[in-house]
Amino acid sequence: MIIRQQLQHALRSFSSSASASAAYVSNIGKTPISFPAGVTLTPSSTALCVQGPLGTTSVPLQPYMELSFTDTNTVALTVADASEKKQRSMWGLTRTLIYNAIVGMTEGFKVPLYLVGVGYRAALEADPRGAGDGRSGQRLNMKLGFSHPVFVSVPDHIKAEVPLPTKIMLSCTDKHLLGLFAAKVRKWRPPEPYKGKGIFVGEERVRIKTVKKK
Numbered sequence: 001m002i003i004r005q006q007l008q009h010a011l012r013s014f015s016s017s018a019s020a021s022a023a024y025v026s027n028i029g030k031t032p033i034s035f036p037a038g039v040t041l042t043p044s045s046t047a048l049c050v051q052g053p054l055g056t057t058s059v060p061l062q063p064y065m066e067l068s069f070t071d072t073n074t075v076a077l078t079v080a081d082a083s084e085k086k087q088r089s090m091w092g093l094t095r096t097l098i099y100n101a102i103v104g105m106t107e108g109f110k111v112p113l114y115l116v117g118v119g120y121r122a123a124l125e126a127d128p129r130g131a132g133d134g135r136s137g138q139r140l141n142m143k144l145g146f147s148h149p150v151f152v153s154v155p156d157h158i159k160a161e162v163p164l165p166t167k168i169m170l171s172c173t174d175k176h177l178l179g180l181f182a183a184k185v186r187k188w189r190p191p192e193p194y195k196g197k198g199i200f201v202g203e204e205r206v207r208i209k210t211v212k213k214k
Helices: 002-023 085-106 175-186
Strands: 040-043 047-052 055-060 065-071 074-079 109-116 121-126 135-143 150-155 159-164 167-172 198-201
Touching: 040 065, 047 085, 055 085, 065 085, 074 085, 085 175, 109 175, 121 159, 135 159, 150 175, 167 175, 175 198
Parallel strands: none
Antiparallel strands: 040 047, 047 055, 065 074, 109 167, 109 198, 121 135, 135 150, 159 167
């Protein structure tokens, strides 16, 4: 009986210490970020400026965050008190934003859109309104099964290409803005689960439902 109580006490002690130590660590935030030689990182008290071959952007930093350059091309992010939930969550989020900014300023982001459906077509043409007010001067002309064509103006921060009538290639240096515009185009014909028609973003798949016959 005494041995069993000692064993249970040991197991409880091991379990509580392991969970407590794991609760104060952000596995994403603690991972150092490696960046190529062509990228320049300039930290300040409120933001981190990322400059690369494709342009310049900035990532906001909270007052409790600190950047340290552990190597020539490696930066690490830490927070003042990882036991606080807000600091721990912002730790991982900010680390991801910094990584995406580095990739965006060096390689950029691309996402394909596929038009699946009978008669679904897309073309890139000049926007009659021209460039300005956030417009690039181009627009997408899409046939999506409506009685009228669908026109979507391309923003100036997005580069659009139509290599095939059923494929639209979008690219941008900002992953968030790229996803917003892809969602804007997709909302005109979201993939439906009965015939599998719609605008598919990237590797998006839809599970086809079977219709029960009476």
